[in-house]
Amino acid sequence: MRIRATAAAVSGALALSAFAVPAAQAADAAPSHRAAVAKVLQSAHATSGKQAFTARTGTDGAPYDLNVTFSNFKIGKAYKVGTTAHVSVPVSYTLTHGADVDITSSDFETDPYLYKGSYDSPDNILIGDRSATCTATSSTAATCKGTIDIYPAYGDLENANAGTWGAAAGAIDWNGQLDTADPDISKVGVAEQGGLGKTLIQRNSTLTTDASPEPVTKGKTLTVKGKLSRANWETNKYAGYSGQSVKLQFRKKGSSTYTTLKTIKTDTYGNLKTTVTASTDGYFRYSFAGTTTTPAVNAAGDFVDVK
Structure with a gap:
């Protein structure tokens, strides 16, 4: 109420x-x-x-x-x-x-x-x-x-x-x-x-990551997509959060530390898309630092097998 x-x-x-x-x-x-x-x-x-x-x-x-x-x-x-x-x-x-x-x-x-x-x-x-x-x-x-x-x-x-x-x-x-x-x-x-x-x-916020193709040949291009969403209290659904800076991060297989590769912004619908060169096996994820209205969130890492 x-x-x-x-x-x-x-x-x-x-x-x-x-x-x-x-x-x-x-x-x-x-x-x-x-x-x-x-x-x-x-x-x-x-x-x-x-x-x-x-x-x-x-x-x-x-x-x-x-x-x-x-x-x-x-x-x-x-x-x-x-x-x-x-x-x-x-x-x-x-x-x-x-x-x-x-x-x-x-x-x-x-x-x-x-x-x-x-x-x-x-x-x-x-x-x-x-x-x-x-x-x-x-x-x-x-x-x-x-x-x-x-x-x-x-x-x-x-x-x-x-x-x-x-x-x-x-x-x-x-x-x-x-x-x-x-x-x-x-x-x-x-x-x-x-x-x-x-x-x-x-x-509340949610964030996804999807890197493709999987597996990928070393030196080839990887496309990493994702979406940043947050709760809409008026529709009771989650909707894309536009114009927000989000970091693309990578964690090498066997490591516990993520390193930031680049920072990009979400589009009108909260979508993320960028490319990187495949070099070694590891996990890609997007990371959002948060704002006063929306909490920080890290996407689950997406493992990519590099051949």
Whole structure:
């Protein structure tokens, strides 16, 4: 399911009523959890209009400011996302709270999330299927671990979303309002904080190599073809990656090291084609160094027997 930043335009009361479902159901329904958290965080985010929440009393029909902050956010440098497979991104962070906040309450939850673009006005956000699990380290601090779940087959991402994402975390104290038919948004406490870290969400890549003819006479010309493709998150298929520099490499039989012979660029369809002179038995492969939007990849070596 897509959780787009446009949901931030929904007012707080409307957003909360839209996902008021019994807690027992929410525990068994990951999409409901993701939608609920996204809507209330985005509602509060839109109301504040600021990166750091300012104090509110709740009398303005918005969630009140929850006395929670986040730090020490840890996440990997990059994650490859293909066209269909679910990707789970593990994270951990420190949650610090006031004495008036009971993080052990069944109505309290905290969630890590990623945002694309500006934190104040993100293009897209990604949230986990379940809230994070926290272990108290003192009376006012806890270490929290959770995941951010990505489902490319269900429209979580657009191609333009590839690249750098910011990391954030939020906390919600529902105070009995999640499973209420007529929820009072002013009784819901919310804290959110961006700028906690960065990671790359990349369109997964594939690369092939095919050298011919095989076998080949020493001194004759070998033609080496290949194709560089990457995931298209909008069609859920792989498509050629055009205009990219790719290295043709060779590893002599009995060696473990590849040497670069030349660098060529993919055509409009991601295809590669070049020629070399056959000299000795060995393996040819294409190698792509990667970009911020697409991970590096090496093709499997294609062995050529030189007569």
